[in-house]
Amino acid sequence: MPRTPDEIAVHLLVEGGHREHVRFTTIQEFQKWYQGVLVPKSDSRDFVNVPLKTSQGEYMVIRPSAILGIRVEPVYLSSNLDRNQMADG
Numbered sequence: 001m002p003r004t005p006d007e008i009a010v011h012l013l014v015e016g017g018h019r020e021h022v023r024f025t026t027i028q029e030f031q032k033w034y035q036g037v038l039v040p041k042s043d044s045r046d047f048v049n050v051p052l053k054t055s056q057g058e059y060m061v062i063r064p065s066a067i068l069g070i071r072v073e074p075v076y077l078s079s080n081l082d083r084n085q086m087a088d089g
Helices: 029-042 085-087
Strands: 005-012 018-024 049-051 060-061 067-075
Touching: 005 029, 018 029, 018 085, 029 049, 029 067
Parallel strands: none
Antiparallel strands: 005 018, 005 067, 049 060
């Protein structure tokens, strides 16, 4: 049975070698932001909001045209494996 990630880490590679790290609750939440906000303005120099889950009142804006690459990584916060699956395997 496939595991479900606890959250999704998104690494943005930005012009000039800058890297930003953003977390989303689910892959669907990331896809909604990516397809609804980022893709339609991919060539734009206007700023768009990047949702941050870190602390209240903190936000980030970025120019979509400045994003050179995106890496999406599932994050599993619980390091304990299901012991029953290990015993059966």
